[in-house]
Amino acid sequence: MPIQWPEKIIFCEVGPRDGLQNEPSVLSVEKKTALVEGAADAGVKIIEIGSFVHPKAVPQMADTDELAGKFRRAAGVEYRALVANLKGVERALASGITKVKLTVSASESHAKANLNKTPRELIEGFKECTAFAAANGIEVSGAISTAFGCPFEGKVPPSQVKEIAGRMHDLGLAELSLSDTTGMANPRQVFDLSSMMRKEFPDVKWFLHFHNTRGMALANTVAGMQAGVIRFDGSLAGLGGCPFAPGASGNIASEDMIHMFHEMGIETGIDLDRIISLAKQLRDWVGHSDSSVLKAGTCADLVPLTAAKKQP
Template sequence: MLTTELEKDLKWPSSIVVSEVGPRDGLQNEKTMFTVEQKISLIERSVEAGAKIIEIGSFVSPKAIPQMADTDEVARRMKRVDGVEYRVLVTNLRGLERAEAAGIKKAKLTVSASRAHSLSNLNRTPEEVLRGFAECAEYAATHGITLSGAISTAFGCSMEGKVPIEQVITAINGFREIGVKELSLSDTTGMAHPQQVYAYSARVKEQFPDITWNLHFHNTRGMGLANVMAGMMAGIGRYDACFAGLGGCPFAPGASGNIATEDLIHMCHEMGIDTGYDLDKMISIGKYVQEVLGKDTSSFVLKAGKSSDIVKVQNK
């Protein structure tokens, strides 16, 4: 195979970490209510397929997100596997207390980089939200809970437009002040593009080398996997994804959901990048989700199949 000078310069990672966020970020946006048993099945099957980090749900107001009202029961009843990180989203101290009561030792806090988005949803500025997390940090430290953080609308906001990197850095500094050293830049509205992702990722990775970085993309405008590749080029090695490509943002009209786990795994495996996942098992999970929902989803691999399967058919 001919290798160009450009290809020699591109250093793709040998492996990446893919966090499965379907049980939380995927299911919370669906009208169909999954039972506790179905949620547990999705969690346990995802772990069996190779997930080492999985977001099992959120401890938030059941009035705000009724799909997550049974996260306590899911956490108590699911089988836990050594070496797997079971994570939940919380928004305040009460949520963190529920996580601790359910035996969960990893919780994620989230703040918007967009002032307009934060004020519209919480009637508080990002700085005020971050200050409110101080009591969560104190509680976590005394109860053996590790906190991570997510910066939503890190690339764009449906109210503000493009979000300047300076606003993202303000949020990063706020998390660092309370001792959070694992952060995700989240493309909540699906407005990020590869050039921007590369620039933002390279900037934060260089400026904050003490932070473990994660990227979270929605495929609203079809740029999700391209954004992953831009993140890889900038040296980011951790990505969120969702089985069957579920999810989306209520503030992004036409949002098609998160990048599909099976699509991301398929792309990586075609490129020789290890994910630790069994792709066939993830495809089976995605098809099961579609059956429960009674509809197709935005996953490309579930529609077209694996490239290797097409080759096998052609060679028969």
């Protein structure tokens, strides 16, 4: 039976948050504004602008409130931010951000190392966040980090991920992300877990969030599509990483992912050339990238070269 590829996917740019939060240098608000506005101008419809967390915990995100007040809002674009507690939701509301994301690890060891709480304790604390959000017209999504593997515990059992998803779903969250925080996922695992989650929670909008630590992020993306997932995260220039995953590279590069979709004939609504230009600008600002397209160009770039060689 032939594979039923999606005609269109939904893409979220997480570079301004996940891409920048582990960078040793902090970009100015002006440069962050250019990233957010540039992504929207390129046709990206969901952008994670930053996080409302304690500045001592993530100093790279300390200016998210200021950023939220500066960038130009584009019609039809969803701007969201990561929060960890009620204070974060309150800051989002005050900044005019009406979509927040709560994240919890599927691994107890990772949760404790990251936030010094167990997954159950974290989800219990989310109750006041979702109540406040509901009362103030804020939409809440969720992310399950280390859904495919933990640097301390190894592979995470699917039943464990399912339990976390169920608890998040019980809070009223109808949009959840399976996040390969440490880059340990493989295509078969992605297909199996994504298929299971879609079956167990058919009303949930599922996102997949891959890191390219071991070079399998694009293969995992394909496996996710084969399982019926149509929502994916990416980060400009392949920036990002996990402080608890030794040698971890960043998220899958947005330009690599979008390029693959376009080569497969899958619609994104995104101008790839603009995304590549934005990724190059970000690479120049931070001094590095992890992107195949930035290194080799697009497949379409080869056509003029081939034609030129045939000229007499």
